[in-house]
Amino acid sequence: EAGVAQSPRYKIIEKRQSVAFWCNPISGHATLYWYQQILGQGPKLLIQFQNNGVVDDSQLPKDRFSAERLKGVDSTLKIQPAKLEDSAVYLCASSRTSGRKWELFFGEGSRLTVL
Amino acid sequence: EDQVTQSPEALRLQEGESSSLNCSYTVSGLRGLFWYRQDPGKGPEFLFTLYSAGEEKEKERLKATLTKKESFLHITAPKPEDSATYLCAVQARSGNQFYFGTGTSLTVIP
Numbered sequence: 001e002a003g004v005a006q007s008p009r010y011k012i013i014e015k016r017q018s019v020a021f022w023c024n025p026i027s028g029h030a031t032l033y034w035y036q037q038i039l040g041q042g043p044k045l046l047i048q049f050q051n052n053g054v055v056d057d058s059q060l061p062k063d064r065f066s067a068e069r070l071k072g073v074d075s076t077l078k079i080q081p082a083k084l085e086d087s088a089v090y091l092c093a094s095s096r097t098s099g100r101k102w103e104l105f106f107g108e109g110s111r112l113t114v115l
Numbered sequence: 116e117d118q119v120t121q122s123p124e125a126l127r128l129q130e131g132e133s134s135s136l137n138c139s140y141t142v143s144g145l146r147g148l149f150w151y152r153q154d155p156g157k158g159p160e161f162l163f164t165l166y167s168a169g170e171e172k173e174k175e176r177l178k179a180t181l182t183k184k185e186s187f188l189h190i191t192a193p194k195p196e197d198s199a200t201y202l203c204a205v206q207a208r209s210g211n212q213f214y215f216g217t218g219t220s221l222t223v224i225p
C-alpha cells in the first residue's frame with residue numbers, strides 16, 4: 001500500500017513570497033489533515049477535510065493560508081504572503097475508519113524556510 | 116479544552132537501561148490515544164492506538180499502557196536505534212481531530 005505522498009520536500013523562499021505544497025493521501029482515505037510542525041514542537045492541526053469538505057479550519061491563519069481538496073483526493077496548501085514565523089515542516093496525514101478504529105498516517109513532510 | 120502534555124521533554128538512557136515516557140491528557144470523551152515515533156527529517160510513524168483504560172499494547176521493546184488520565188510508553192532494554200522523538204496524540208469522540216503533545220526526545224547511548 002503506497003503511503004502519503006508530499007511535495008516538495010524542501011522549499012526556501014523570501015518573506016512575502018508565496019508557496020504551495022501538494023499532498024496525495026493513501027488510497028481510500030476519506031479524511032485528510034494538514035499539520036504545521038515548528039522545530040521542537042508537536043504537530044499543530046491547520047485544517048481537516050472529510051472528502052472534499054472542510055471539517056475544521058479553526059487554527060488556519062486564513063489571511064495568508066488557504067487549502068483545497070478537489071475531488072476529495074489530492075490537496076494543496078498555499079501560503080501567501082509568507083512570514084518568517086511560517087518556517088516549519090508542513091505535514092499531510094490521512095486516516096480511515098474501520099469500525100471504531102481510527103489510524104492516522106503521515107507523509108514525510110515539506111520543510112519550509114522563509115528568509 | 117483538549118490538552119496533551121508529555122514528559123520528560125528529553126531523556127538520555129544508557130543502552131539496556133529501561134525507562135518510561137509519560138503522556139497526560141484531558142479530553143471530553145476519549146476516542147483513542149495514539150503513540151508515534153518521529154525520526155529527524157521524517158514524518159511521524161504510527162506505533163500504537165489505545166482505546167480504553169487498562170488496555171496495553173506491545174511491539175518489540177515498547178509497551179504502551181492507558182489509564183483514565185495518562186498513558187505510559189515503557190521502553191525495555193533500549194538500543195541506540197530506539198533514539199527518536201516519541202509523540203502522543205488524543206482523539207476526542209466529539210470530533211475527528213487529533214491533538215498532539217510536544218514529544219519526548221529519547222537518546223540511547225551505546
